[in-house]
Amino acid sequence: MASARIVDIRAFVLRGGGADYHDQSDGHWIDDNIATPMSRYPAYRKSRRSFGINALGTLVVEVEADDGTIGFAVTTGGEPAAYIVEKHLSRFVIGQKASDIELIWDQMYFATQYYGRKGLVVNAISGVDLALWDLLGRLRQEPVHAMIGGPVRDEIQFYATGARPDLAKEMGFIGGKMPLRYAPVEGNEGMNQAIADLAEMRERVGPDFWLMLDCWMALDLDYATRLAHAAAAHGLKWIEEAISPDDYWGYQSLKKAVPPGMLVTTGEHEATRWGFRMLLEMECCDIIQPDVGWCGGLTELLKISALADAHGKLVIPHGSSVYSYHFVVTRHNSPFAEFLMMAPKADEVVPMFSPQLQGEPVPQNGRIAASALDKPGFGVELDRSLDLARPYKP
Ligand SMILES: C[C@H](O)[C@H](O)CC(=O)C(=O)O
């Protein structure tokens, strides 16, 4: 078993939610008037799908060992990522020992460095990496969390991201993160409305419930600083991804400029130890938020999180479903996790990567017990009744 070799790798594309959680139908809160860097263009103001936030779809990677055991993972990247997996990365996987995850990662990263380093290519690498961890866990009959050190606590506590923190509070979550709905193009009036909405939500949830704002890269430093100061009166816990992920200097300034006690968070669109090193060494934020399916996979996340730990920073992964849960439960500097509310009105808990995974655990009373993760690999199955396309089948 320890010497199992990988005999095949397959890349599929899926549409309709799941790992590409922005790929939702009309009327979903996640596509309703959210501030974005594209808000300055009237044609793309109302809906993120209008500018193609869901253009890629979900990538499914399957790896098969010589005894027939199959590991898999899902992430975003769709057809172009499937091309990279089948046409480029596959050569570093087929024929290798299933336990040679570090070697495979290194070869995938450095072989694509001339056109990769971040974004789509690292999503593809992450998908392969997570499928390899799933395969190894299934071969060893061990959960992934047990292979990276085991749980340091009995349960994971969650905050909820969605349009209704008031409902999230009733469901037992420890906080609620709302999308910012007004962009700089809407001027002072927009900012005033955003603050009024925050004040109203504070009224509804009471003084102690965490409230956060996710700005999805929509702001500039001046606007973000003014928003943070106006929001402080209503107990905003953190301001997230306020400016462009490339603007490390802006984040450094923002972190110094926000009111005392307010946290600056970012990193869901950052990748690899080198990207996070910039955020950490330049003191850009208080919490880093790597997405496990986008930052380089679990192999890279372990390095990113060790670096964050040495800088005294928390790692609260963005979304990522089970790929986050198996990590969070093993790390002291990851004391809680995000749960993205995928119900269209954010009024009930549905699995984050619904409908793609079977057996995906969901928070009950805002918590998932560590024991719920005690299944081989990442502990979930792919729903094979879905319309899996394999565009680059050899
Ligand atoms: C709600 C945000 O705009 C985005 O869709 C998700 C995100 O950034 C997060 O969960 O964090």
Ligand SMILES: [Mg+2]
């Ligand atoms: Mg975010």
